[in-house]
Structure formats: C-alpha cells, structure tokens
Amino acid sequence: MxxxxxxxxxxxxxxxxxxxxxxxxxxxxxxxxxxxxxxxxxxxxxxxxxxxxxxxxxxxxxxxxxxxxxxxxxxxxxxxxxxxxxxxxxxxxxxxxxxxxxxxxxxxxxxxxxxxxAPRNVLKRVLGLYEARGWKPVVAPEMEFYLVARNVDPSKPVEPPMGRSGRRAAARQAYSMSAVDEYGPVIDDIYDFAEAMGLEIDGILQEGGAGQVEMNLRHGDPVKLADEIFYFKRMIREAALRHDCYATFMAKPIQDEPGSAMHIHHSVIDKATGQNIFVKDDGTETQEFLHFIGGMQRHMPSVIALLAPYVNSYRRYVRDFAAPINLEWGRDNRTTGLRVPVSEPAAKRVENRIAGMDCNPYLAIAASLACGYLGLVNKLDPAAQFTGDAYDSADGIPRDLTSALDLFEAATEIQEVLHPHFASIYTAVKRMEVNAFLQVISPWEREHLLLNV
The missing domain is CATH 3.10.20.70 (Glutamine synthetase, N-terminal domain)
Structure with missing residues (x-):
C-alpha cells in the first residue's frame, strides 16, 4: 500500500x-x-x-x-x-x-x-445494542473549557489569561462578544486548525467564567462526534500554546468560577423509517421519549464515575452555580440535570447536563446512551416533570468519586452493557487515583489546620 x-x-x-x-x-x-x-x-x-x-x-x-x-x-x-x-x-x-x-x-x-x-470499543458496543433493536442514536456535544495563564508551578492557583487589552479576562461576561475578542488570536487558530482538520464548529461563545469558552458541535454519529472531541481537545491545547497560555478541560480549574461541562444532547432514530422515536407523526412525545428519560434517572447515578472521573470533577457540582446536582427533568429548564430543549418536533432530544469536560468523550457518551438504552428496553417511567428551580430538589448524584465508584461497582446491569472487564479495569484505575490524591496535603489544610487544631 x-x-x-x-x-x-x-x-x-x-x-x-x-x-x-x-x-x-x-x-x-x-x-x-x-x-x-x-x-x-x-x-x-x-x-x-x-x-x-x-x-x-x-x-x-x-x-x-x-x-x-x-x-x-x-x-x-x-x-x-x-x-x-x-x-x-x-x-x-x-x-x-x-x-x-x-x-x-x-x-x-x-x-x-x-x-x-478500549474506550472507542466501549462506545461501539453500546451502539451495537441499539443497532440490534433497529435504533440509531444521534448526539450533539457542547464543549466548555478555560483559557488560562501559563501555570508552571502546580502549588500556585490558576489565573485567567491576559487579554489583548492588557488586562486579565473578566468573569460574569457570558455571551459577551468583546470578552471573546480579548483572546481572539487563539480562537482564530482554533478555526484555522479545525478547517485544516475537516472539523466543523457550530459556534463559539464566551461562558460565565473568566476566560471560559463554550464550543458547540453539530449533531451526528456518536463515534464520529467522540472522535472529534478527542481531536478537538488536543488541537485546542496546541492553539493556546501558540499564544502563551494554556487551554484546560479540567472540571474546576479556578476557585469561585463555574466549572466546565460537556453537555450531551441525545435523540434516537428508527433505522427503518428514519424518524425520531421520541415524537409521533403529530409531533407529540412518545412513550419511548419518557422511557429514555426514565432510564437516565434510574441509572445515571451508577455512571457518574464516568461522567465525573476525577476528584476535582465533584468541585463543579455546587448548588446554584451553573452545574445541576440533580436528575430532575424539565422542558427548557437549565436548573435540571436532564433538560428538554426548545426544538422542532423532529429534533426532539434530551440534554444530559451532568457530564464534565474532563471526561473521556467515548466513555461519557457510552455511559449516557447506556442509561437511556436500559430505560427504553425496560420501559422505565420517569418522575414527573420538574417545573420550578431544581436546585431546591434533593441531590440526585454522588458528590465524591469514591461514592460514585461504589455505585458503579455495584451496577451489574450497566456493567453488562458497557462490558464487565472494562468496568473492572476502570474501577481499579480510578480507585488508585483516589488513593494517590488522599496522600496530598492541600494548602487549605495547611492554612486552617496546621496551627488551629
């Protein structure tokens, strides 16, 4: 050849x-x-x-x-x-x-x-289960990340990058065009690199954190979109390095700033008809739509270890701070962990707002689809739609990695969907990471405990 x-x-x-x-x-x-x-x-x-x-x-x-x-x-x-x-x-x-x-x-x-x-094979295995029932999932991921000043000393806090104005990027400037322009040269390189790589970007916007960017991708095949996020994360880091800053996909890199999520939109197509199984011909929602949500509510606690894979991931889950900590569902309600966006009937979908941007995209998409799949095949009904501020509801997810791994390790039904050997290796790796973290003494501990206890 x-x-x-x-x-x-x-x-x-x-x-x-x-x-x-x-x-x-x-x-x-x-x-x-x-x-x-x-x-x-x-x-x-x-x-x-x-x-x-x-x-x-x-x-x-x-x-x-x-x-x-x-x-x-x-x-x-x-x-x-x-x-x-x-x-x-x-x-x-x-x-x-x-x-x-x-x-x-x-x-x-x-x-x-x-x-x-292999993470790509885990995702393909889940898609094979959908395929066997005549279904084809469609996903659309949203990527959030931070551009930050170079940080060569891990003991020092991360800072926002210096913008073209000579001032550090400011927080609380969501959707501001001038805030994006502050680091326009990095964004320009991201666009140029994406064009050379054949990657399509739906849009780029300023998020709520200082130097925080959101990038939307088009909807499509789950493996292809996971491949693209895998490529994008490497490429965005390289674009930032060209301009004397870092790009980080860490879930919570800066204290008191919002974390970075990887929201995942899901729909499911009937392969025989090409129709979205979440809606009927008259545009009303189907039982399959409700069952998909029911599966996510039932099983997502068991896969949080894949959606939030590091000890830092759980710092993102702060009540009233742009990251849902519940598994309520609602229409056009960003306080719920599961949101149904406004759309035309053919584009009816469910948005998983729980996953962090520090996830492996293959595993996060596989885990999210696995929950929906079990809801479809077991015809699981969801709780009633939540119509208020879901931050007032009870926490629906584990709040630390050890608890999340305990749930994952006990979730035999989810493990069968993803593969038991994968689950065993993943749990062993993550428990070793937790143990390594517990050996580290943080600045907070030195500041508040060294002389006071």
Whole structure:
C-alpha cells in the first residue's frame, strides 16, 4: 500500500491538506481511559507499508499520574494489542513543524476480537445494542473549557489569561462578544486548525467564567462526534500554546468560577423509517421519549464515575452555580440535570447536563446512551416533570468519586452493557487515583489546620 492508496480511503480534507505537499509523518493514535492520545509516530513511507501496529494492553491500566493499576484479572505479561487504522478518521496535525497526519486506530486482541477496555470499543458496543433493536442514536456535544495563564508551578492557583487589552479576562461576561475578542488570536487558530482538520464548529461563545469558552458541535454519529472531541481537545491545547497560555478541560480549574461541562444532547432514530422515536407523526412525545428519560434517572447515578472521573470533577457540582446536582427533568429548564430543549418536533432530544469536560468523550457518551438504552428496553417511567428551580430538589448524584465508584461497582446491569472487564479495569484505575490524591496535603489544610487544631 502506498501513501496515495491510503489517502484515497481518507476524507476529502486530507487530500486537500496534502495538495502539492509531501507527507512527512503519520501519528497512529488511540484514546486511553483518560482520553489521552497514546500511540506511535512513524515516517509516512513506513506507515504506507504496514497494515497494523502493536501497543501493550497495559496502556488501559495507567492512571492519570502514570502509575499502573491491577484489577486482579489482568495479564501481567502485557501482551500486545493489534491496532488497525480507521482511515475515515485521518486528519491533519496542522500545529506541527512538518506535514503530519493523525489516524485513530481500532484495537483488537491477537485473536481479532475488539479489546473490551478500549474506550472507542466501549462506545461501539453500546451502539451495537441499539443497532440490534433497529435504533440509531444521534448526539450533539457542547464543549466548555478555560483559557488560562501559563501555570508552571502546580502549588500556585490558576489565573485567567491576559487579554489583548492588557488586562486579565473578566468573569460574569457570558455571551459577551468583546470578552471573546480579548483572546481572539487563539480562537482564530482554533478555526484555522479545525478547517485544516475537516472539523466543523457550530459556534463559539464566551461562558460565565473568566476566560471560559463554550464550543458547540453539530449533531451526528456518536463515534464520529467522540472522535472529534478527542481531536478537538488536543488541537485546542496546541492553539493556546501558540499564544502563551494554556487551554484546560479540567472540571474546576479556578476557585469561585463555574466549572466546565460537556453537555450531551441525545435523540434516537428508527433505522427503518428514519424518524425520531421520541415524537409521533403529530409531533407529540412518545412513550419511548419518557422511557429514555426514565432510564437516565434510574441509572445515571451508577455512571457518574464516568461522567465525573476525577476528584476535582465533584468541585463543579455546587448548588446554584451553573452545574445541576440533580436528575430532575424539565422542558427548557437549565436548573435540571436532564433538560428538554426548545426544538422542532423532529429534533426532539434530551440534554444530559451532568457530564464534565474532563471526561473521556467515548466513555461519557457510552455511559449516557447506556442509561437511556436500559430505560427504553425496560420501559422505565420517569418522575414527573420538574417545573420550578431544581436546585431546591434533593441531590440526585454522588458528590465524591469514591461514592460514585461504589455505585458503579455495584451496577451489574450497566456493567453488562458497557462490558464487565472494562468496568473492572476502570474501577481499579480510578480507585488508585483516589488513593494517590488522599496522600496530598492541600494548602487549605495547611492554612486552617496546621496551627488551629
């Protein structure tokens, strides 16, 4: 296979990017449990001569701090996985000094079976369950993130970035165009990089935090959208670095500022008819619509560990502070964890407002769809629609990672949907991360406890 052969299998934007250019390098990448890009880079000529590549399966046992977790059921010999390129995911890495392409790979064991712990495969497994019932989920994610000043000393608080006015970005400026203009050069690079990569942005706006940005993506296939978020997170970080600042997807990077969410909009299409199963022909809502919500209310507490995967994630869940802490549902009600946006009947959908932007997009979308799926197949009815301020309702989700992992570990029905081996590895990794966090003494503890207790 020559470079020309595989480029023909790639999307049109790849050929456009490489027009009259010599491809130098190909990055063969996968997403680990944290959503970090792992893999290997190689000369383009070398890539063109191979059909698959190898990585040890232990990359899915690595914690965010670089340690290795053991669930008691993993092979300590670290056998290789087989990586096969998905050429539909090929796109440029336009921030590099040479002409480089990225390609997401699918992961299999040496017998050719999909690796159940690979996040992309977890999402595909959930979609396969929908497929078997004649359904096709559609999702639309919203990304929130912060642009922050360079922070090379972890002991110092994170600060907003310096804008073009020479002042630090201000908070409480949601939807302000002038606030976005303060860091316009970063946004310009994000647009330029996205065009080169063939990624489509629906819109960019200023959110409520100082230096906080929201980016909306179009609706579409869940795997494709998860791939795009995976690419976007890496690309946005690179765009920020060009302008002497950082982009962070940490759920709560700045004290007293709102956290960053990854809201997920869901609908489900009947493959035979092409119709949204959430609405009838006359535009009224179906029982399936209510059952989907019922499944999310019943099962989402069990998957919060995937939607809020770090100890910091739970700092975002603050009452009356732009992050729902409940699983109430309501129409056009942003205080509820499950919101039904205003839409035309054909676009009827349910928005999950619980997930944080620090999530792995494959796992968060898979978990959210898994809850809806169980509601559909088990015909679960939701609670009555909430019509007031849902911040006044009872908390509906665990408020720390340990509690969330306890619920996930006990949720056998959800584990069967996602895959039991994945659940075992994920729990082991996250419990090791919690234990590592508990060894750290924070500035708050030194300030308030050192001399007072």
């Amino acid at each position: 020559s470079t020309h052969d595989w480029v023909e299998k790639a999307p049109d934007h790849v050929a456009a990017y490489l027009s009259e250019r010599r491809l130098d390098e190909v990055e063969c990448i996968v997403a680990d449990l944290s959503g970090i890009a792992r893999g290997k880079a190689m000369p383009a000529a070398k890539f063109a001569t191979q059909t698959h590549f190898y990585l040890p399966n232990s990359i899915f046992q690595q914690t965010i701090t670089g340690e290795w977790a053991d669930d008691g059921d993993s092979d300590f010999l670290e056998p290789d996985m087989v990586l096969k390129p998905d050429f539909s995911t090929a796109c440029a890495a336009p921030w590099t000094a040479d002409w480089t392409m990225q390609i997401i790979h699918d992961m299999f064991d040496q017998q050719g079976e999909p690796m159940p712990v």
